[in-house]
Amino acid sequence: MTIFYFTSTGNCLAVAKKIGGNLVSIPQVIDLPDLHFKDNVIGLIFPVYGFGMPKMVRKFLERATWEADYSFAIGTYGNLPGAAMVDVQKFAKKYGQHFDYAESLLMVDNYLPGFDMNDQIAKLPEKHIDENLSRIIADIQNCRRLDAAAGPVWKALTAVVKSGENLFMNGKQGQRYMISQNCTQCGICAKICPAGNITVTDTVMFKSQCEGCLGCVHICPQNAIHMKNEKSISRWRNPDVSLNEIITANNRQKGNTK
Ligand SMILES: Cc1cc2nc3c(=O)[nH]c(=O)nc-3n(C[C@H](O)[C@H](O)[C@H](O)COP(=O)(O)O)c2cc1C
Ligand code: SF4
Ligand code: SF4
Known part of the structure; x- marks a missing residue:
């Protein structure tokens, strides 16, 4: 199993470590000329940003191709994932790939303009991270198939948040x-x-x-x-x-x- 991950404060790497396999950080491969990968299982773990994926993860999916018997995507998030998992499955499809399983996992929200980290840490017990991750790991071991779903309101909200984000996330x-x-x-x-x-x-x-x-x-x-x-x-x-x-x-x- 090979897992590609992107992390800033470690949540996604912690999840990748618990799932196991060959862990590959996307920033370390993003500039490689050849992004073709082959393994029995291929996974992607990313933090949800503005109800979607980080820019670099999108860039990775635009170029990466893989051959695998089973593939999965996990988005870690802190409060609301919006339609991020629908987005990742659709995005992969657009570039000729697919994820058999797409699921989100509630963790600490590291978005400092929105949240006090002390409050986030205090809320950890009610997020049941270990139980939810154990369920996801069992799903992956059983090669469960899961298409992400989001209602029309979430899809519309996600589109609004993403268009606003494009204005502010200008790299500066x-x-x-x-x-x-x-x-x-x-x-x-x-x-x-x-x-x-x-x-x-x-x-x-x-x-x-x-x-x-x-x-x-x-x-x-x-x-x-x-x-x-x-x-x-x-x-x-x-x-x-x-x-x-x-x-x-x-x-x-x-x-x-x-
Ligand atoms: C720029 C930015 C945007 C974020 N947007 C969302 C969001 O839309 N919904 C959400 O629930 N969490 C959001 N988060 C929180 C992260 O998704 C969450 O904390 C994630 O687990 C961080 O993973 P990491 O520690 O591997 O970087 C955002 C965080 C950042 C930095
Ligand atoms: S801001 Fe200064 S102290 Fe902090 S990590 Fe960067 S160089 Fe080190
Ligand atoms: S400079 Fe930007 S990309 Fe680099 S660590 Fe800080 S917030 Fe992340």
Whole structure:
């Protein structure tokens, strides 16, 4: 089994690790000229962004082809998935591929402009993540087929959210973040950025390929990156995933010490 995943704060990687198999981080393969893969089972795990997929996951699906006996997609989300799973199945089909199974999994919502991370952490017990993930794992082991469904209201809402998002997700979101004096220029934000959008010299600089994943904001060890509209000072990293695992997954600047 090969699982392709995208993660900023570790939820998707934690899920991928629990399912197992050969785990491949999408930022590490997105620039490869050949994206053809072959395995008995192929999976995709992504965080739901604005009721849909992150830009890089869409880009991956536009180019990737695979041969597999069974394929699945899981979208992790924090509050409402909208029609994200309908979207991923439709999108794959548009590019000549398909997912036999598409399911979403409720986890911590890392969208800081919307949610206080302390509240999110307090709500963890009521999300029943382990039970829901066990059910999904059993489904995958049994090669269950599942087409995602969403009513017309969700589909319409998803279209509205996505069109708004296209306006704001222009790749320059990071340039609006504020760096506090706590910054030690350690360079970790540059290493955990899945888009290779950050350079650290005497200052932290954001280019214009930001995915808006908020990884740098959450993972900075000094809590030195802030958003004007963040709902809490508290940050989130999935406790089942280490900082080094996120660096290994997302570092696009191999060989760079900073
Ligand atoms: C830009 C952005 C948009 C998001 N949009 C949604 C959303 O529409 N619905 C939702 O329930 N969660 C949303 N989330 C929360 C993430 O989907 C959720 O926290 C996910 O599990 C994060 O996975 P990761 O830790 O692997 O990055 C959003 C998060 C970000 C950063
Ligand atoms: S991770 Fe934080 S402390 Fe390190 S360089 Fe980036 S902003 Fe500064
Ligand atoms: S700059 Fe920050 S928010 Fe933008 S893609 Fe990189 S880690 Fe994510």
